[in-house]
Amino acid sequence: MSTIAFIGLGNMGGGMAANLVQAGHQVRAFDLSAEAAARAQGNGCAVLPTVREAVQGVDAVVSMLPNGAIVENVYGADVIGQAPTTALLLDCSTIDVATARKVAGAAAAAGYAMVDAPVSGGIAAANGGTLTFMVGGSDAAFSRAEPILTAMGKAVIHAGQSGAGQAAKICNNMILGATMIATCEAFALAEKLGLDLQTFYDISSKASGQSWSMTSYCPVAGVGPASPADNGYQGGFAAALMLKDLKLAMEAAESAGAEVPMGARAAELYEAFTAAGNGGTDFSGIIKTLQS
Ligand code: NAD
DSSP states (O other): OOEEEEEOOSTTHHHHHHHHHHTTOEEEEEOSOHHHHHHHHHTTOEEOSSHHHHTTTOSEEEEOOSOHHHHHHHIIIIITTTSOTTSEEEEOSOOOHHHHHHHHHHHHHTTOEEEEOOEESOHHHHHHTOEEEEEESOHHHHHHHHHHHHTTEEEEEEEESTTHHHHHHHHHHHHHHHHHHHHHHHHHHHHHTTOOHHHHHHHHTTSTTOOHHHHTSOSSTTSSSOOGGGGTTOSSSBHHHHHHHHHHHHHHHHHHTOOOHHHHHHHHHHHHHIIIIITTSBGGGGGGGGOO
16 A cells, blocks of 8 residues: 555545545645644544645655646645655646646656546545546556556546546536536426426437436436435535636637637636626526526
């Protein structure tokens, strides 16, 4: 078993670090929040007062941080040049492709192997160890990352070279944002046309309108499997996080010169939904803006 530094013990990182402990790893944890650090300590992590101290002598560093600027700063100031160069670096945060490549490049120049390994799955999957990891990095780095990530997830997929994990994540979530809105629109129109919504679900879930947004996360209360719609759109995947991912997709599309008209419209609609005070609402709650 390995000694692993874990940086960022929030909603996602807290459960992930606990699962590394459960798998038998020694986890040296750090978070700016004393409350998050105390929770990690309760889950069997050793809490260190700084990132620099947390990364001393470790076999690997895992991070789960809010955004690219923070990831760049933490790795640049306190991980690269501080952790042993034999340590594998794994950033699991969702960040922009360009920053992921830049940080991995700086790590490589200093002699480290690094992977970007963003996740699909929310807080329940982080706690339950059932995340899906999309990994960008060399074949050798992926082989080293796989057993560590397996302790926190149900699937670990090599997406390609550095940045490919982030690219896969934002392309996937761009589909999710657009299909959720399309599904919400269809239910709102079906209702106005006098269709029974359960009947519409029974038809569309077995016809070509089927998608994950419909059959695994139906935005209508009482229809389909249990979802945040059944809980007043609380819990689940916050609209603010969907907007974050769509903005990353728009940035990436612009720099790659890709046409993404549906993704762009989804980003505008989630921007408006969030600006109206719904950032903490589950992203399927956007159906409320279409039902009036
Ligand atoms: P969070 O805000 O709950 O946790 C982030 C943690 O990082 C906080 O505890 C914060 O104190 C800590 N932090 C911030 N700056 C730090 C620093 N410089 N050094 C050490 N710790 C620092 O966020 P989260 O929901 O856990 O999300 C983390 C990442 O996972 C994000 O990139 C997010 O986009 C991604 N993600 C989240 C979900 C989800 O459902 N919450 C799903 C998939 C991916």
